[in-house]
Amino acid sequence: VSVTMDGDTIAAVEVVSNSETPEIAGTALEQIPAAIVAANSADVDVVSGATYTSNGIINAVKNALSGGGTSEPEATPEPTQEPVAAAEAYQGFGLSNTVRMGPGSDDTGTPVYSINQVFASVVFDGDGKILAIYVDQLEYATPNYDGASMPHFSGWPGQGGYNNDSNHDAVVDGTTPDTEEQFTEEVAGWLTKRDRGEDYVMGTGTWHEQMDAFQRLFIGMTVDEVEEWFAKYCSDANGRPLTENSSGEGDAEKYAALTDDEKAMLADVTSSATMSLNDSHGDILSAIRKAYENRVPLGEMTAAGMGLGLSSTVRMGPGSDDTGTPVYSINQVFANTLFDSEGRIVAIYVDQLEYATPNYDGAEMPHFSGWPGQGGYNNDSNHDAVVDGTTPDTEEQFTEEVAGWVTKRDRGETYVMGTGTWSEQMDAFQKLFVGKTVDEVEEWFAKYCSDANGRPLKESSSGEGDAEKYAALTDDEKAMLADITSSATMSLNDSHGDILSAIRASFDNMVSVDLTLG
Template structure:
């Protein structure tokens, strides 16, 4: 027995000695960096004996609910695979790649150096100025959604797609600039979404004031609230990096399509859309959901599939759905195109300016008419910032108790009770518009711009279009500062060109101080245009300024 005890003790000593002589497991803690969708992603990688045992990722600027999912899920997949050769998290391609790059940088910084993301250098588009045409269009639609709030009250929204294009004499697109104004009820939880609560006396609308997904109450039912909400109305390009989608921002995704369609005719763009997009108007892909879309994708050549893969890398946005109809906007811009006598330009810009108005007037039941306007300016500028071409249009929308037969109308949102309706435009109210979603969606068919309304929109000196034409021509050759100076010096308190019969003492003195040549110039202007450049009807000056501020380089050269 003692012999066995001695043998066991000896064996224990041998095992202990072997354990002491075995090399300790090597543990490393490594740090790396990568570029995500929103900004810098950093990782801490733990590795034992060459095996990845833990990955922690930080990316505070990645989109919540999209990129944040990659931050949470992808590190576990990398640990499990002991490799960065793992699938991206669905819908978060950029964030996923940023995490992989950061892990590779941590593991082998020489082979995978971190390079700080540089701002994209914008190169001017080269356009030949021979038989040049410019088109400007606005296309509007309503949407049921997105979703409902935590009180089960529906969110409603509407969109105004604005598109400016240059065409050659064959109808090929030389340059394309697309923007969109999306406006939702204030119960939508997006922090940067433009909002509209309906009209005063409709009771306001459920309001998610701090954008946490919970409604705190209703917006104020007042004219002050109505007018103040237009300060939130920014286009999707103006919303910038805050408006992120699967493959980039809204702006970067739309840039992909703008570049893709240059060189095509409108018919060729329609053919591209018909052949290469799915039932939702998005570029086709191998993981199509419906059998029809799967068959459509399978019928394509390898080169076509590769082209679509390249497109989807930068853009998965729909070209025609309730978010907006870009195809119809392009068709309309072509139909409305006008010839340009322009030989050179260094930049092009697209600007919008929106405002609300209490009026015009009241109906026969003393219920107030309300309206709102979006002024649109498309401009070309030379290298010194002078306007070489200017196109203006405007969308004016009023409550249906306004008696104008061709006025676009909006009754507010479903659930707000409709609005007094002068159905046959005789100045007498017949009842209220239907308080339904069908009525809501149908009203957008009435939304036509002032140019589209044509000869039916008459003013003192002509139609709205002919009066706007006067200012388009007047401002060519001027810088934005000079346009502002002209407005300050030559318009009255109502933003209209000064005249000898001014009503206020201030305007009379302002007119009297002008030279005879200046008075003659104003007389010529007023012969064709007495419209205001800045009042409750719309702000031309701000729209033109916005077009300049949003300008993009373009190399327009005469032939």
């Protein structure tokens, strides 16, 4: 960038060169320089959906203001820096769910717990080599965790809430409200580690900066090679890349056995990435492995952007069990999307995780009984709509339940809906969305889906206002909907999950790639 000063005033900021995709980063390229001039400071907000471009410009201006003169924006930490072409390619999504005991307990002796969910969106070539990768993570903890910006979960309504350290001073201030409103508000406020941005600072940079560094390292590797790299160059004690100062059991010997070139490579890696790839904070490796196992073929396309979006919502019910205890669940939708240079979807893969109280009587539903110490929850173990007792109130039960969570795609043929399985219905919607922008997807939903339940309209739709909405359509539109509803009838936004918001988030989180596939 070039910065022009008029005394102590920033008179102009010009991006003199960049390698960004204009349609994706163009807003930041226009708005950030103008915002810096208006504020007379480089401390301005980033542009949503162009975080990396925004930070590149901001950092370049700061460098120029500190005496560095005209400066190129820092290389944006994107999944791939160079154009990539592959005759055969696949898109994969992987999710790993793990628990963390601690750190420790609060000042009343009540334990701290958290759940760590790592999700990886990966594009592979025909040989299984990683062409592009985007990893994010959600950690949510008991409210007595004293770290600022940590998402919280107090347990299910009716479990008494949980100790709360509201001002993060390591002293419990009381308990969170034991209400459905608190439940809804907490889950709606969950932010991923990328969303937490500059608030999630680690020893070397932020979480997302460290993850970006690992992503760049993994480009060109197969998943086997990523795992081999981890096994050879990371601590067996804590999963972090080795350094000459590593002190875990066996680390010194493992590091000493490396060549000088390998030590130099690790010094370069650990200058920007020191966090663990697999520990109680999250299993990044398993998410990448799962993405490979779940990969689906991609057709001929050119992708200029890659995004991963998450929406988390709650469901009250369905109803209560035979003792009158309510059923609750949490629905998380993950959208993995490739976009062209105009923001149109060229490939999309959506999956969903729903986990419910154990008194939900449907087979195959993942369960969560609440945090250890909350008394467990009513359990219908044989799915006959009759409670058989309560789940064990132990850390072992906590660990086992979360480890057993499977997505709706993983549930496969066991998740049957009115028309096919959940996966088959989602696949039909994905085909429909290809070629559309996210705005156009939302417009399609607004015009052709029920305002009452979010399902595609059909002649027999009976929700409030559905008949009138359907009658106003043309014959061609009705024929299109008849074709859609022959294979996809589920809602795109209701208490079972907000698919639209996840797709929107994938666009907002988009990073630049340059992939020519097929």
